[in-house]
Amino acid sequence: MxxxxxxxxxxxxxxxxxxxxxxxxxxxxxxxxxxxPPYSVKWYPFTGHPDSDTCWSLSVGPDGRIYAAxxxxxxxxxxVKPVRYNEQRDDLDYLFNLAEKVDDPxxxxxxxxxxxxxxFAPSMHDGVLYMATHLSGPPIDLPVYSPWYxxxxxxxxxxxxxxxxxxxxxxxxxxxxxxxxxxxxxxxLHDEERGLLYAMSYPRDHFIIxxxxxxxxxDIGRISSINPQALFLDKRHRVxxxxxxxxxxxxxxxxxxxxxxxGLLAHDLNYQTGWHSVFYDVAPSPDGECVYASTWCPNPRxxxxxxxxxxxxxxxxxxxxxxxRDTSFPIDMYRDHCGGLAxxxxxxxxxxxxxxxxxxxxxxxxxxxxxxxVVWRLDPETLKxxxxxxxxxxxxxxxxxxxxxxxxxxxxxxxxxxNRPSGIFKVSMPADRKRKNAHLPIRMWG
Amino acid sequence: MQTKSRFDPDSPEIKAYLDELAHxxxxxxxxxxxPTCLPGMTTPITHDESRITALDINSKGHVYGGTSGRQAHVxxxxxxxxxxxxxDAGAVAGSTSTAAVCCGASRVIAFVNGPQGGRAxxxxxxxxxxxWIQEWGLEPPVLDELGECVSGEAVxxxxxxxxxxxxxxxxxxxxxxxxxxxxxxxxxxEAPGQGHLATGRAAVFGQEDPTxxxxxxxxxxxxxxxxxRLPDGEWTSPLRWTRDQNTGLLFTADAAGRLFSFDENxxxxxxxxxxxxxxxPMAVVPDGRLFGFCGTEMANLFxxxxxxxxxxxxxxxxxxxxRRRYGYQFGDAVTGxxxxxxxxxxxxxxxLWLYFPRIAASAHS
Numbered sequence: 001m002x003x004x005x006x007x008x009x010x011x012x013x014x015x016x017x018x019x020x021x022x023x024x025x026x027x028x029x030x031x032x033x034x035x036x037p038p039y040s041v042k043w044y045p046f047t048g049h050p051d052s053d054t055c056w057s058l059s060v061g062p063d064g065r066i067y068a069a070x071x072x073x074x075x076x077x078x079x080v081k082p083v084r085y086n087e088q089r090d091d092l093d094y095l096f097n098l099a100e101k102v103d104d105p106x107x108x109x110x111x112x113x114x115x116x117x118x119x120f121a122p123s124m125h126d127g128v129l130y131m132a133t134h135l136s137g138p139p140i141d142l143p144v145y146s147p148w149y150x151x152x153x154x155x156x157x158x159x160x161x162x163x164x165x166x167x168x169x170x171x172x173x174x175x176x177x178x179x180x181x182x183x184x185x186x187x188x189l190h191d192e193e194r195g196l197l198y199a200m201s202y203p204r205d206h207f208i209i210x211x212x213x214x215x216x217x218x219d220i221g222r223i224s225s226i227n228p229q230a231l232f233l234d235k236r237h238r239v240x241x242x243x244x245x246x247x248x249x250x251x252x253x254x255x256x257x258x259x260x261x262x263g264l265l266a267h268d269l270n271y272q273t274g275w276h277s278v279f280y281d282v283a284p285s286p287d288g289e290c291v292y293a294s295t296w297c298p299n300p301r302x303x304x305x306x307x308x309x310x311x312x313x314x315x316x317x318x319x320x321x322x323x324x325r326d327t328s329f330p331i332d333m334y335r336d337h338c339g340g341l342a343x344x345x346x347x348x349x350x351x352x353x354x355x356x357x358x359x360x361x362x363x364x365x366x367x368x369x370x371x372x373x374v375v376w377r378l379d380p381e382t383l384k385x386x387x388x389x390x391x392x393x394x395x396x397x398x399x400x401x402x403x404x405x406x407x408x409x410x411x412x413x414x415x416x417x418x419n420r421p422s423g424i425f426k427v428s429m430p431a432d433r434k435r436k437n438a439h440l441p442i443r444m445w446g
Numbered sequence: 447m448q449t450k451s452r453f454d455p456d457s458p459e460i461k462a463y464l465d466e467l468a469h470x471x472x473x474x475x476x477x478x479x480x481p482t483c484l485p486g487m488t489t490p491i492t493h494d495e496s497r498i499t500a501l502d503i504n505s506k507g508h509v510y511g512g513t514s515g516r517q518a519h520v521x522x523x524x525x526x527x528x529x530x531x532x533x534d535a536g537a538v539a540g541s542t543s544t545a546a547v548c549c550g551a552s553r554v555i556a557f558v559n560g561p562q563g564g565r566a567x568x569x570x571x572x573x574x575x576x577x578w579i580q581e582w583g584l585e586p587p588v589l590d591e592l593g594e595c596v597s598g599e600a601v602x603x604x605x606x607x608x609x610x611x612x613x614x615x616x617x618x619x620x621x622x623x624x625x626x627x628x629x630x631x632x633x634x635x636e637a638p639g640q641g642h643l644a645t646g647r648a649a650v651f652g653q654e655d656p657t658x659x660x661x662x663x664x665x666x667x668x669x670x671x672x673x674x675r676l677p678d679g680e681w682t683s684p685l686r687w688t689r690d691q692n693t694g695l696l697f698t699a700d701a702a703g704r705l706f707s708f709d710e711n712x713x714x715x716x717x718x719x720x721x722x723x724x725x726x727p728m729a730v731v732p733d734g735r736l737f738g739f740c741g742t743e744m745a746n747l748f749x750x751x752x753x754x755x756x757x758x759x760x761x762x763x764x765x766x767x768x769r770r771r772y773g774y775q776f777g778d779a780v781t782g783x784x785x786x787x788x789x790x791x792x793x794x795x796x797x798l799w800l801y802f803p804r805i806a807a808s809a810h811s
Binding site: 076077107140141142143144146148149151152182203204222225243244257259260275 | 452453455460463464466467470471489492493494516722741743744746761762770771772774793794795
C-alpha cells in the first residue's frame with residue numbers, strides 16, 4: 001500500500017468524546033509462543049503478477065480451496081488477477097486477468113479494474129465463486145484516481161464494479177455483469193437460499209441487492225459515509241452491517257428496509273465516540289448462532305454478536321485487539337489493525353492483529369521487526385486468547401492481514417497488504433488441531 | 447510488468463490535476479452537517495424517513511422543513527445563540543413526501559403527499575429559544591391537518607407570498623391558495639404544476655410548458671396562463687428558483703445548467719452556466735452571490751457571481767466539524783440570518799448542512 005492509498009482510506013480520521021457501549025471484558029491469559037505447538041508459516045508472493053501491491057480478498061471457495069486477489073491499485077492501469085493455492089504444487093495458480101474477462105482493459109483510460117475487495121462469495125450448489133471488483137486504481141495516464149472528482153467524467157470515471165461468476169469445477173468464467181455502475185464493491189455476500197447477492201457501494205455507501213435469477217440490481221439507498229468492510233447474514237436471511245457512527249445496520253427482506261440500531265458497537269470509551277467503528281471483518285461461529293467481528297478503527301475491538309437475541313442483537317465487547325498506545329496522537333489503521341478472522345478445525349477463532357514497537361507501550365529490541373503480524377487463537381468458551389505464530393516475510397512487511405480462511409485440509413491462509421508483489425501466508429495447523437473439511441459450514445461473505 | 451505509466455509526473459498537466467484533486471471538497475467556505483436532532487439528547491429522524499425535500503425560514507431566522515421517505519416528517523431548527531437543534535415535530539401519518547414548507551406570518555404550512563393525494567398541515571411556530579434541555583422544556587408540538595388541497599391530486603410545490611398571510615400552491619393540474627391564519631384552502635383554477643414556484647413582489651410564477659410561465663397575480667387572485675416567455679434554453683426539467691431578498695431578483699436554471707436572473711417587471715438575463723446539470727437547490731447570500739448544487743447522484747456546489755456571471759465549481763460537500771459526512775444530494779435551500787446558507791440533504795440519514803461562504807474580499811483591500 002502506498003502512502004497515498006493509506007491517506008485516501010484514512011480520510012476523515014478523528015476522535016472525540018465518549019458515548020455508551022457494551023461491556024468490555026479484557027481478553028485474558030495470553031500465552032507465549034514457546035508454549036504452543038508449532039504453526040509453520042510460509043509466504044507465497046504473487047510473483048506471477050509483479051504489479052500486485054495488495055491482497056484484499058482471500059476466501060475459501062466452494063471447492064474447499066483457497067482463492068485470493070492479486071490486486072494492483074497503486075499502478076496506473078493496474079488490474080486484478082484472481083489466484084488459487086495449488087496444494088499439489090504448493091504454489092499459486094494465476095486464474096485470469098479479470099479486466100480482460102469483463103472487457104474493461106487496464107489501458108481503457110478509465111479507473112481500472114484493479115482489485116477485489118472482500119468480495120469473494122461462494123455458491124455451494126453449483127461450485128461457483130462470485131467475485132466483484134472495487135475501484136481506486138488510476139487510469140493508465142494518471143497518477144491517482146478520485147471517484148469524487150471524476151464522478152461526472154465519462155472518460156475517467158470507473159465503469160463500475162464488475163460481478164463475475166467463476167465455475168470452480170470447470171475452471172471457467174460463466175458470465176459477468178456490471179454490479180454497481182460508476183462505483184466499486186467494498187464487500188459482497190451471497191444468500192444462496194434466496195439467490196441474492198448483497199453489496200456495499202463505494203464511495204456513496206449504498207446498499208445493493210443483486211438478484212441472480214433475473215441478473216438485476218436494486219439500490220436500497222445510502223447508509224452513511226465511511227464504508228463498512230463486511231456484511232453478514234443471519235439465519236432469518238437478514239443482512240447486517242454497520243454505519244459510520246458505530247451503529248448496527250440491518251436489512252430485513254420482508255420489510256425491504258435498512259434500519260439503524262439504537263446502540264453502538266464496541267469502541268474505546270476513553271476517547272472514542274463510535275465514529276468509524278465500522279466492521280472490518282466478521283466471521284461466523286460454526287454453529288451459526290453468533291458472529292465474531294473486528295472494527296476498522298484505531299485500537300480495533302473484537303466483538304461477539306448474537307443476531308437472534310432480542311429486538312437488536314446482543315453485542316459483547318471482547319476488548320481491544322491491539323496494544324495500548326499514546327491516544328493523544330493519531331495512528332493510522334495500517335499499523336494498528338486486526339483482520340483475518342476465521343474458525344479452524346479445532347473450533348477456535350484465529351485472527352491476525354498487528355503489533356509494533358513503541359517506546360512506552362511495547363519497547364521491543366531492535367532485533368525484532370518494527371511491525372509484527374501476530375496470529376492469535378481465541379477460545380470461544382473461555383474467551384482466552386493465545387499467541388500462536390508470527391507471520392514472517394523474507395524481507396518485507398507481515399502485519400496487515402485483510403482476510404483469513406481455512407481450506408479443506410484444515411490449514412489457515414491469510415491475505416496480506418503492503419508488499420510488492422503482494423501475496424498470501426499459509427499457516428500450517430498442528431496435526432491435532434486440523435481436520436478435513438474444516439471450512440464447512442462455509443462463510444458466505446467476503 | 448503488466449502495465450506502464452503513460453504520463454510525465456512532472457508535467458504541468460499532472461501537477462494541475464493533482465492540485466485539483468487536493469481541492470475536490472468544499473473549495474471555498476465551510477460546511478457543517480447538523481443531524482436532525484438535539485445532538486446527544488434526542489435521536490435523529492429515522493434513517494429512511496429523513497430525506498429533506500423542503501425548507502423555509504421565518505423572520506426570526508428559524509428554519510422549518512419537511513422530509514420524504516417511508517414517512518414524511520415536519521421539523522423546526524435553529525442554529526444561533528444557544529440553540530443548536532433540529533426538533534422533529536413528528537411524522538405525518540399516511541404521507542411519504544413533503545412538497546413544500548412555507549413560513550407564514552403566524553405559523554407554518556406544510557404540504558405533504560401520500561397515497562391519498564396532497565394535504566396541507568399547519569404547525570405553530572416552535573419556541574426554538576435556548577438551552578432546550580434545562581428545566582423549562584417544551585411540550586411536543588401538534589400538527590393541525592388542514593385537509594386535502596385538490597381532490598386526488600398531489601401537491602407539486604407551494605410558496606408563501608411576501609405578506610405572510612397567504613400561501614400559493616400548485617398540484618399537478620390546479621392552483622390553490624391557503625389562508626395562513628384560518629387554514630382555509632381555496633382552489634383558484636387550472637394551472638399545471640411542474641417544478642417549483644417562484645414568489646415575486648406582486649405575483650407567483652410557475653411553469654406553463656417548455657417555453658412559458660404562468661403568472662398568479664396576488665392582488666387580484668387571477669391566473670394569467672402562458673403569460674411570460676422563457677428565454678432561449680432547454681426548459682425541459684422541473685424548475686428551481688431562489689430569490690435575492692435584497693433586490694427581489696429571482697434566479698432559475700434550465701436543464702443544461704444555464705443560470706438566469708428574472709426581474710418580474712423586466713425580463714430574464716443569462717448569467718452563466720454551471721459545470722453540471724441539472725441545477726438543484728440554490729440560495730443567494732446578502733452580497734448577491736448565488737450558491738447552489740448541480741449534477742445528479744453526486745452533486746457539486748457552485749457559486750455564481752450574479753454581476754459578472756462567472757460560475758465556479760466548489761466541489762463535493764463534506765463536513766469535518768463535529769459531524770463528519772459527505773453530502774451528495776440536496777433537496778432545498780434557504781439563506782440564514784447571518785448570510786449562511788442552510789441546505790437540506792435529500793438522502794438517507796439526511797442532515798441540515800450549514801454553509802458559510804468565504805467572505806468576499808473588500809473593494810478597499
